[in-house]
Amino acid sequence: MSTFSIDRFAAECKQAMAGAPNACDAARQYLEQSLGQHDRADIIAVLEAAIPAGASVGEMIVHQSPELTMLYARVPGRFRSGIHNHTVFACIAQLEGEERSTVYAQSDEGLRVREELGVVAGEVMELPADAIHHIENPLEQTSSALHIYGGDFGALMAKRSLWTEGEHAEVPFSFEGLVKQAAIAMKREGNAKGLEEMVNAIPATKALVDSL
Numbered sequence: 001m002s003t004f005s006i007d008r009f010a011a012e013c014k015q016a017m018a019g020a021p022n023a024c025d026a027a028r029q030y031l032e033q034s035l036g037q038h039d040r041a042d043i044i045a046v047l048e049a050a051i052p053a054g055a056s057v058g059e060m061i062v063h064q065s066p067e068l069t070m071l072y073a074r075v076p077g078r079f080r081s082g083i084h085n086h087t088v089f090a091c092i093a094q095l096e097g098e099e100r101s102t103v104y105a106q107s108d109e110g111l112r113v114r115e116e117l118g119v120v121a122g123e124v125m126e127l128p129a130d131a132i133h134h135i136e137n138p139l140e141q142t143s144s145a146l147h148i149y150g151g152d153f154g155a156l157m158a159k160r161s162l163w164t165e166g167e168h169a170e171v172p173f174s175f176e177g178l179v180k181q182a183a184i185a186m187k188r189e190g191n192a193k194g195l196e197e198m199v200n201a202i203p204a205t206k207a208l209v210d211s212l
């Protein structure tokens with residue numbers, strides 16, 4: 001097995017997307033091929049080494065270009081995110097542990113759950129550009145995944161939305177807002193472990209969690 005390279009992955013993935021009728025399918029296939037060619041532990045080691053200095057959990061972007069963002073997602077045990085969109089396709093390659101995704105549909109009465117998806121280590125899951133979802137780590141241990149998105153996350157930030165818990169009001173996306181809605185959701189669900197692990201992973205969220 002060859003050593004995983006973020007630069008090579010980004011270049012080859014973009015090449016595959018550019019020549020394909022469906023960029024999402026092409027990216028998914030390239031991701032699956034890549035998972036088959038490298039040890040997951042090797043991919044994790046390369047991603048760990050590439051985490052930008054000072055990046056919080058959820059902000060570990062290891063490649064960013066107009067066509068592609070690569071995010072190393074380390075999801076704390078039992079963490080459940082706020083409801084959000086991406087506005088571009090997403091593919092999730094699970095490297096360690098599991099990730100569950102609850103996908104919502106928009107209706108006149110607000111959001112309703114459309115689909116529950118799951119991905120375990122060694123698998124790839126894709127979400128279309130119009131997907132609205134929240135993710136959850138069902139296990140007690142931190143999970144690791146390579147998330148890829150079909151656009152530049154920085155440029156897309158202003159186009160993205162979050163939905164509040166309970167009322168499902170659509171508001172502009174921010175990382176702080178995502179974490180706040182995550183905390184509200186976990187508190188409502190009595191998920192003390194998820195809250196504890198979020199504070200361990202993102203110490204700045206302690207005051208927020210204490211205030212709920």
Ligand SMILES: [Fe+2]
Pocket residue numbers: 084085086133135
């Ligand atoms: Fe997401």
